[in-house]
Amino acid sequence: MLKIFLSGLYQETNTFCPVLTDLGFFQRAYLLQGHSIQRELVGTNTEIGGFYEALENLGNPVEVIPGLAAWAVASGPIKKETLEELVAMIIEPLKNSLPVDGVFLSLHGSLISEEHDDCDGLILEMVRKTVGFEVPVVCSLDFHAIVTERMLKNANILVGYRTYPHVDMGDTGRRAAFALIKLVSKKPQFEIIFKRVPMVLPVDNTETVEGPMADVMKTIIDWQKRPEVFNTSAFCTHTWVDVKGHGIALLAYVDISCLQEMERELSLLSDNIWARRMEFIQDYPDVEGFFARIDQYERPVAIVDSGDITTAGGAGDSTVLLRKVLSKKGQIKSAIPIVDAFTLEKAWAVGEGRTINCSVGGSDDENAYNLRVSIRAKVKRLSDKPFEIKGTSFSGMKLDVGRRALLQVEENIFLMVIEFTSMMNDPEFWRSMGLEPESMDFIVQKSHKLFRAAYADIVNSDETVDTPGCTDRNVKRLPYTKINRPIFPLDDINHY
Template sequence: MTAAPPVAVGSIFTECNHLGGTPTDLECFARQELTRGPQIFENPSGAVAGMLEVLRERRYGVAPLLVASACPGGPVTADCYRVLKSELLDRLTAAVPVGGVLLALHGSAAVEGLGDLEGDLLQSVRARVGPGVPVVATLDLHAHVTESMVRSADALVAWETYPHRDALTTGRRGARLLLDTVEGKIRPAMALAKVPVLVSGVHGHTEGPGPFADVMRFAKSLEGEGGVVSTSAFLVHPYLDLPDMGGGGLVVTDGDPDTAVALATEIARRYWERRFDLDPPIHSPAEAIARGLAVDGGPVLLVETADCCGGGAAGDSVHALRALLDAKVGVPTLVPVVDPEAAARCHRAGVGQEVTLTLGFRLDPRWGQPLTVTGRVARLSGGTFRYTGGIWSGQDGDMGPSAVLSVGGVHVLVTTHATYDWADEQFQSVGLHARDAKFVVVKNPMNYRLAYAGVSRAAFVLDTPGPTPAVMRKVAYRNLARPYYPADRDIPGLVPRVHTNSPR
């Protein structure tokens, strides 16, 4: 009996920001994850690990392509994308004929001068393998799903949880769907329906009570009924600036495009109805500090969402730090700041030395002024830490040369590179612990709920300038045309925009 052709597996994974941050180049991928060919088998993580598990269980061969992932940032440079794309496609061409293609993507990556990375990549993969070879991609639930992505794939399968706990299991789901297609058990028909809602992830959690949790639970309740193979709900990454952005639903059925369209449209309609609930209350830093001081005990979290490295910001804001110092809080406080020059100054000075330096807004100065501080270098670090969960669970993160600068009771973790915040691994790696602090500045709109669950006494979302704000009312998009929420609170006669992959 002739062996089945192998399944090609690859990934180019990052999330991009058009409002700020620094460009994402090849070094950013090399610092986080960049493996080629058979190297992808050595220490797989996330969706790729789930894909490889299922392929091994079902005894399919694998044609390994390229796995590249990076901390979110500004758009991917054209040169970087050219290198990664050509390497992936060259390996795919060499592997043809393949039985199918599995890609672990984000869905909100962008390339300088191009925009939609995933749409371009899927279109190129389709051109290489032809219309008869199944192509399935996994996506983050913050994906900006485009018509090109839908038309180029047989199925798109998104993560179901935020904070993101299910990259591995989503990889398994995507692989099973692909293999069921290869084996003729299903004939995927896919529809995407979305509405122009742009909100941050602060109220985007998928567990417990909440507006997006309700939408997600409804979407997942449809699976397994009436030929529905897979459902996804999307809370689009709002820090892109591209046409046709929005969130909603995607449904894959077994050969029933009409049902896919109807159900995806209903998911999008429910999402639109919850738009007002998705925006959080926000506070000035001074107000949040005053309210936090009135809270008995700590830690009190100051959520500086507008400087979220996990959303593509540079991580170099000192707005919260400035407010804390102005308030002369005099209580143990933890603050992260990305500032390579300040980190280098601390390393040159050495542990125990007093230094005066300017801090912050060195990488992305559009959002504020640097702050001059005098403090003592309390600790130095090479910056390596181990992720304890999430997208890169078990892998090392790299903050680069880092330092703890103590300014009175405020302990500033000064790092060279931006890193994704899953929990509080960065603080712990340099001996800083939230349980010992009154205030902790956190720069992720969602994962702080997980990192400080059962520990924090209160949390206040800050209203500060930055490229990843908690509410989008002040953002002036250039490429996204109105109407959209929140620029338009209501859109009379709104009908969700629908894209399908049939016929291809």
């Protein structure tokens, strides 16, 4: 019987976020070890869930040795000791399981620590050293991975998501399972072709449903239909990390018989991406521009607070939109999430039904995007219970956002105050606290696109608002120092 070792460690780090990631971030999302991984993740739209399902359906009996499955919402770099602790939770059980026939790792591809800019490459290298070069290692990666030489060298196959907004995590795990079983059982030989187009893009027009990235995905999916092409992926880079290796990356594992032809194909596609580079940049209204034409939007409207996206590492404490809504004197029925441990403590101290006077937000600097705002609010509901995600992305997963309080300000404004940054893109975030998002005019979103599938039947329009913060969509405003240069659109270059 084949013996496969499996582990996952996943976070989309944001190096501009000042909040370091510690073990608590993983414990609040999930941190599973051993056989609880199968129990908790089978049936969920995750890479590991899809991997298990594919093995069951393949028919061949496979013994899976689960090590670690840990996932945290995006935040600042991971603490040195936290990384060491998590990596040990992969390497120690792997050592204890040897010999194994293959390894599956579910990583993000943009995990960064206080010490290392390429934690995913580091983990792959440590796994490789543990199992040796004869044992196949297949690794799934997010569409926003920054693929490095170290990752390419230490994984036999890197398998990327093919959707943005991401809805194919389970499918990616299934594709990784097929690739690994084929590697283990048939030992095919192939060449690697990798091309990177130097671009650091806001997420604006990088969806895989329509636009230039949809065309890229269609092409790489078509390539994989050829019998001599083993696996293909395209990665779109992750805007909010100041590291080297940015660019749209194309990756193909091919039989030597079609190496030259596929090299030409990848070059053509790279040239096409470069030629269309301006299509990736879009203009969005700033706060004043948005509110100036507010009546043009059919309500309920989802407003993307693009500078404070918690699924990309925003601290979740921006008050830019709240201040504007407050200035409208109760005309706009709004649902706004905010991370504020101090206010949360106050709400829990007085209890449901009581009124508090407090200030929310993250800073006292009057120029800051998260300047604190004074409010008088009624505590509508308190809860510390996890809720189940029902929307398409991560459906079935239990999400523990910790203690939270639903506050009502001036009749029409509902603030969801939470203690720690988290995913807030599913309607259950509000429904689990008794608020129906359908009844709102505005629902502020802290994800770029992830909310869309879950909110498709709820909102009648959505708009991305160009707000400041550590997920600023204007890459020219971001304080990069290490990024590979020259790069579009930071530098005025015509060729790459």
